[in-house]
Amino acid sequence: MKLTLSEITNLVGGYRQGVDLTVTGVTFDSRQVKPGDLFVALVAENDGHRYIDQALAAGAVAVLADQQHPLAEQIPAVIVADTLAGLQQLGRGWLQQVQPKVVAITGSNGKTTTKDMTAAILASQYKTFKTPENFNNEIGVPMTLLAMPADTEVLVVELGMDRPGQLTQLSDLVRPDIAVITMIGEAHIEFFKTRDKIAQAKLEIIHGLKPKGPLLIPDDEPLLTKANLSVPVLTFGSGVSNIVSQQQTTDFVYQGESFAIPLLGLYNVVNALAAIKIGQLFQISITKIKNALANLQVTSNRLEYLTSPNGVTVLSDVYNANPTATKLALEALGNLPAHHHYAVLGDMLELGEQAGDFHAQLAPAILAADLTDIYLVGDLMTKYLAPVLVQQLGAKRVHCYLTANIEPLLVDLQQQLGTQDAVLLKGSHGIHLERVVAALMNASS
Numbered sequence: 001m002k003l004t005l006s007e008i009t010n011l012v013g014g015y016r017q018g019v020d021l022t023v024t025g026v027t028f029d030s031r032q033v034k035p036g037d038l039f040v041a042l043v044a045e046n047d048g049h050r051y052i053d054q055a056l057a058a059g060a061v062a063v064l065a066d067q068q069h070p071l072a073e074q075i076p077a078v079i080v081a082d083t084l085a086g087l088q089q090l091g092r093g094w095l096q097q098v099q100p101k102v103v104a105i106t107g108s109n110g111k112t113t114t115k116d117m118t119a120a121i122l123a124s125q126y127k128t129f130k131t132p133e134n135f136n137n138e139i140g141v142p143m144t145l146l147a148m149p150a151d152t153e154v155l156v157v158e159l160g161m162d163r164p165g166q167l168t169q170l171s172d173l174v175r176p177d178i179a180v181i182t183m184i185g186e187a188h189i190e191f192f193k194t195r196d197k198i199a200q201a202k203l204e205i206i207h208g209l210k211p212k213g214p215l216l217i218p219d220d221e222p223l224l225t226k227a228n229l230s231v232p233v234l235t236f237g238s239g240v241s242n243i244v245s246q247q248q249t250t251d252f253v254y255q256g257e258s259f260a261i262p263l264l265g266l267y268n269v270v271n272a273l274a275a276i277k278i279g280q281l282f283q284i285s286i287t288k289i290k291n292a293l294a295n296l297q298v299t300s301n302r303l304e305y306l307t308s309p310n311g312v313t314v315l316s317d318v319y320n321a322n323p324t325a326t327k328l329a330l331e332a333l334g335n336l337p338a339h340h341h342y343a344v345l346g347d348m349l350e351l352g353e354q355a356g357d358f359h360a361q362l363a364p365a366i367l368a369a370d371l372t373d374i375y376l377v378g379d380l381m382t383k384y385l386a387p388v389l390v391q392q393l394g395a396k397r398v399h400c401y402l403t404a405n406i407e408p409l410l411v412d413l414q415q416q417l418g419t420q421d422a423v424l425l426k427g428s429h430g431i432h433l434e435r436v437v438a439a440l441m442n443a444s445s
Contacts, residue, residue, distance in 0.1 A: 001025060001094055001146050005062055008038070009078050011093030012064070012086040018076035023062055026090070026146045027055075028139065035059035040087050041069065042139070048083070064090075084138065091142030092173055098148055100129070100155040102174050103278060106167060106205050107182025108198065109325045110271045111136075111158050113263070114182050116298045117275035119156040124288040126153040134319075136160035141170050154282070164201050171208035178281065179205045179231075180216040180274055183267075184223050185324035199223035206231050214281070216274055236273040243269055245335040247313070248305050257286055261293050264315065265303055265332035303329060308440050311419035313338060317426045318433040321348045323358045327365040329426045334369035338422035341371050344413070344436060345385075346427020347378030347403070359384040367392060373416065375399045375409060378431055403431055410439050 002024050009016045024036035030051035033039060039055035041048035041063060049069040056063070062076040066083050080086040095102075103118055105111045112134055119130035129152045131144045136158040144157055159170045171179070184199045203224070206215055209231055217224040219235035242253040243266060251260045252269050254276065261272050272293055279289045298304075306314040313336065317329050326348060333341055343366065351358050359380050366374055366389060374397065376386055382400040389398045401409045413436070417423060423440070427433045 001148075002150070003094070005076060005078055008064075008090060012078060012080055012089040014067075014078055014080035014086065016076075016078050017071070018062070018074060021061055021076055026087075026143065027060075028087070028143070030055040030058065030060075033058035033060045036061055038062050038064055040064045040083055041066070042083050042087070088138065088142045088173055091145035094148070095145045095155075095174065098150055098152050098155075100148070100152045101126075101178075101282075102176045103154065103156045103178045103180065104159050104171065104174055104176035104205060105156065105180040105182065106159045106161060106202055107180070108185030108202075108322065109328075110182035110267060111160075113268060113298055114180065114271040114274050115156050115158045117261075117272055117293060117296060118180075118278050120292040120296050121275055121279040121284060121289050122154045122156065122282060124292045125282070125284050127151050128154045128156060130156040131158040134158065134160070136170075138166070138169065141173060145174070159205060161201055161204075164197075165204070167201060167204035168207040171205050173208070175208045175210055176205070177210050177213050178216065178278060179209050179213065180278070181205065181218070181224060182271060182274060183218055183324070184221055185322050196223060199227070203227060203229070216277060218270065218274075234277060236277050237270050240269060240273060245332070247337060255286075257290065259290055259293055262296055262305075263298065263303065264305060264336065265328055266335075267328040267332075268303070303332060306437070306441060308417075308443055310417065310443055312417045312440065313420075313422040314437060314440055315422065315424040316434075316437045317424070318346075318431075318437060319429055321346065321426055321428045322351070323348065323361065326362060326426050329424055330362075330365045330369045333371075333422060333424040336422050338420060339418065340421045341369060342373050342375065342413075342417065342421065342423040343369065343371055344375040344377065344409070344423060344425045344427075344433060345381055346425075346431030346433050347380040349428040349430050355380055356384040360388050363388045363392065371397075373397045373399060375401065375413065377401045377406070377409065377427060377433065378403045406436060410436060413440065414443055 004022050005016050006020050023038040026038045028040040028042045033055050037060045039060040064078050105115050119128050122128045129148045135144050137160050161167045181202050214232040214234045216234050219237045240252050240254045244251045249260045249262050303317040425433045
């Protein structure tokens with residue numbers, strides 16, 4: 001990005017003070033300032049206006065501040081009523097200048113992986129930029145827009161949601177040419193109460209969809225396929241065959257072509273089908289699509305396949321968890337060749353009043369995975385799932401641990417896991433199972 005303060009003022013409103021200089025980047029974190037940045041003083045739990053001096057000392061050349069926080073006259077700045085709204089308006093303005101085609105992706109699960117797959121395919125033919133990591137909320141989306149290079153031809157943007165109305169705002173901000181809903185799960189059901197209401201909120205993604213822009217939805221989700229929509233609808237998910245899980249890849253056949261993705265789990269095949277359909281809409285050859293998927297680099301902590309120094313296969317999926325995602329991860333574990341299969345499951349958070357039932361209902365998926373032992377971390381797993389599993393598997397195969405004390409878990413795992421065994425770690429990020437992954441990966445033989 002390269003804009004003068006005058007240009008920024010025209011995009012966001014408000015007024016300018018100080019000299020009219022050029023900024024080459026944007027940040028709201030004073031610890032991440034780069035020379036030439038515009039520092040956006042967001043008002044949140046930590047008021048960004050308190051860090052303006054620190055940001056300027058680190059190389060920021062100007063500030064986006066609100067009118068409630070007067071600045072010294074010599075500080076180059078754009079003054080607005082609301083700095084978050086100003087950040088969003090600046091992002092929209094830069095998007096309008098670059099004018100890429102926009103693919104917007106949301107969903108209860110799979111949106112980050114689908115984003116990575118889609119961007120890889122589109123990058124085989126177009127200058128493509130994608131959402132970094134999971135910058136998918138009111139702050140992350142405009143920051144994604146502002147990080148986009150001026151020569152970007154296609155933007156693949158991930159849109160998150162945890163309340164009604166949020167996707168309407170984000171969709172209006174990015175104005176997608178193509179919108180995608182990967183699936184409807186139970187994420188945030190604590191706030192929405194039902195999957196039907198989650199589906200209604202996800203469908204807000206079409207609010208900013210450009211005229212004649214298609215919405216892509218899974219063909220096995222009646223909450224979406226039976227919705228009365230005013231936009232063109234394309235479906236994905238069927239027509240795939242010969243799905244085979246290898247040690248580090250999943251192979252499948254689609255439309256008479258053989259594909260391989262460096263990911264495990266049948267649900268990732270469905271994610272790939274969405275990305276393939278998008279590639280076809282952009283007229284990308286099947287050869288380029290196959291090569292892009294085969295060489296995919298994905299955002300970390302989404303069912304990563306790792307091998308410990310002891311020769312243990314570690315499936316790490318510790319970024320988030322809900323019932324659907326956990327069952328799919330267990331299915332992926334069960335399909336993986338290994339001497340013994342183990343799972344470490346942490347509490348699934350934000351499930352509200354249904355939390356107990358959702359945890360207990362994991363039992364059939366655990367039994368289907370044919371685990372040697374199961375390790376449960378957290379109050380919810382211990383209270384609701386453990387008693388069900390003890391009845392089925394016996395007390396010796398069900399191990400429970402406190403979230404605050406994982407040392408006994410680490411000791412037990414390191415004693416139990418052997419070469420050519422496989423272990424899945426899955427839980428909400430608040431349980432911090434990434435600490436267990438790190439310990440396993442640092443284990444010495």
